Amino acid sequence: DTAVSQTPKYLVTQMGNDKSIKCEQNLGHDTMYWYKQDSKKFLKIMFSYNNKELIINETVPNRFSPKSPDKAHLNLHINSLELGDSAVYFCASSQGGQGGQETQYFGPGTRLLVL
Amino acid sequence: GNSVTQMEGPVTLSEEAFLTINCTYTATGYPSLFWYVQYPGEGLQLLLKATKADDKGSNKGFEATYRKETTSFHLEKGSVQVSDSAVYFCALRTGGTSYGKLTFGQGTILTVHP
Numbered sequence: 637d638t639a640v641s642q643t644p645k646y647l648v649t650q651m652g653n654d655k656s657i658k659c660e661q662n663l664g665h666d667t668m669y670w671y672k673q674d675s676k677k678f679l680k681i682m683f684s685y686n687n688k689e690l691i692i693n694e695t696v697p698n699r700f701s702p703k704s705p706d707k708a709h710l711n712l713h714i715n716s717l718e719l720g721d722s723a724v725y726f727c728a729s730s731q732g733g734q735g736g737q738e739t740q741y742f743g744p745g746t747r748l749l750v751l
Numbered sequence: 752g753n754s755v756t757q758m759e760g761p762v763t764l765s766e767e768a769f770l771t772i773n774c775t776y777t778a779t780g781y782p783s784l785f786w787y788v789q790y791p792g793e794g795l796q797l798l799l800k801a802t803k804a805d806d807k808g809s810n811k812g813f814e815a816t817y818r819k820e821t822t823s824f825h826l827e828k829g830s831v832q833v834s835d836s837a838v839y840f841c842a843l844r845t846g847g848t849s850y851g852k853l854t855f856g857q858g859t860i861l862t863v864h865p
Contacts, residue, residue, distance in 0.1 A: 640794075669852075677838055677858040679795075684852060692852055726794055738844075739785075740853055742794040 640743035659727030667732040668710035673724040757856035774841035782843040784824040
């Protein structure tokens with residue numbers, strides 16, 4: 637069973653389009669995250685939700701909007717896609733409340749290419 | 752703020768060579784430290800972690816010791832294999848206001864040749 641799954645795995649689209657990436661975890665965790673990995677492999681947090689509540693919102697354009705319908709799902713919707721949005725997007729989850737010691741489990745990533 | 756600095760890559764080694772990937776950090780408070788590994792085309796997997804000073808994390812022959820005095824968490828392996836070829840990320844995590852956020856280093860690409 638896949639612990640953290642993302643769909644789609646690959647996404648190729650035109651500039652200006654709107655797209656969504658879905659994430660689901662079956663670990664029973666209460667915290668989920670979105671990270672962006674650029675072409676140089678640098679990873680940076682975008683958002684974090686705890687029990688469906690937004691708790692981290694880094695400096696991300698308003699075109700990016702996360703939505704958490706329940707604790708097991710955290711989707712990422714991107715409006716008006718730009719070339720610079722091309723990256724690999726990783727979803728992750730963890731069980732919070734461990735004072736920073738908790739392990740985050742990552743999904744396989746969604747490779748987004750904006751043409 | 753928090754930051755993590757890893758040694759520049761890429762690192763290229765022959766099979767059975769000794770591996771060190773340096774990692775130093777800056778953090779407020781007392782962070783937990785992690786090494787994650789990303790195999791080609793895959794997501795990140797936790798390799799090992801240490802949650803307090805002088806702790807040693809170990810897994811699959813890899814080790815790292817949390818050194819508070821030098822703010823370091825260097826990754827070592829005595830004898831690498833071709834299958835260890837991957838990107839390695841050092842990361843830290845503090846509690847409090849940075850709830851949940853992992854701060855990553857820039858990643859080090861390791862290639863092991865037969």
